[in-house]
Amino acid sequence: MIEEALRLTDNLDELTEYVRDNGQELLATAIHTRAVTGPRVDLDAPEFREQDRMVDRGARALEKLRTAGSAADLTDDEADGLEAIVNLALRPALLMRDGAFEPPKVPWQGLTAYRAGIEEASRQVGRIQWANPTPDGPPYLGTGFLVGEDVLMTNGHVAELMCDPGGGYEPGSSTVDFTDDPDAGGSTRVDIVSLVGVHPGYPPRPDLAVFKVDRQSPYLAGGVGNFEVRENPPDSLVGRVVYAMGYPAFDPRNDPAAMKRVFSDIYNVKRLQPGGVMSYSPELGTVFHDCSTLGGNSGSCLVDLETNQVLGLHFGGVYLKHNTAVALWALRDDPLLAKAGVEFG
Missing domain, CATH: 2.40.10.10 (Trypsin-like serine proteases)
Structure with a gap:
């Protein structure tokens, strides 16, 4: 975990200061809250005091890393606290709400400079689900994204769930919904009309499938774009x-x-x-x-x-x-x- 923390951030001073000054705010992201509705929890309640202590242990671990680097000698409690900080601060999973991502914390404030592009891209990412789900079935099957005007890419193992045992796909049996929370209403659901193919190398790899979606749907007809796939890797791939x-x-x-x-x-x-x-x-x-x-x-x-x-x-x-x-x-x-x-x- 020490190596992981050092790899994931090059500014331990900034991260340590943030954790020390914003422990309660950081703790609030770690406990059970609802995205839109539900009561606020009491951060002074006994059941959350241990998590508060964990954030403090993580801050102590960061102080040691700042001084000794990879040679830092952490207690077991400090190592656990550091893991919590890494999970919370260094590898976040930011909620999308109304097409916008929530304000990022240290060390990801730089994402705001790319907000317009990220939020435009979010319109091209959707949740794949049955057109007529059953009560005992899964709530959804996976994620997909647009890589052409009417081209949806997903995994081969997701396509297997969408197809019959012989690999055939029934047009319109699945949909892709591009809203941030498809279960909350305001659907931007688009029919998946045909399977172009599951990659012949799967299984095992590449775990890839492409479908066609209904380009005449109101959502796509409204001018939603699609991703461009990079045709060459960047010169500096590792660490990108x-x-x-x-x-x-x-x-x-x-x-x-x-x-x-x-x-x-x-x-x-x-x-x-x-x-x-x-x-x-x-x-x-x-x-x-x-x-x-x-x-x-x-x-x-x-x-x-x-x-x-x-x-x-x-x-x-x-x-x-x-x-x-x-x-x-x-x-x-x-x-x-x-x-x-x-x-x-």
């Missing part, structure tokens, strides 16, 4: 600032307390999830990144912050360790993507 955007869902495979610290028990809604590129495997065609993602993020875009072009298609990972995305520039000459009309640039 990126963001994922999708609809993270509660995942019982992960530590509930760790998820709660990042997601505040608010799931199934659109989030901006900034992070960085950790590494790239040409052999696997896979980008490893550290954005805070969960199961519902399957099919999320991985976007280069600087250019607002898509670098990858998120498909999995190990929570709080690393996440994986299909390196889309490696598929710029792929027949399936050419057939679908995916736009590279």
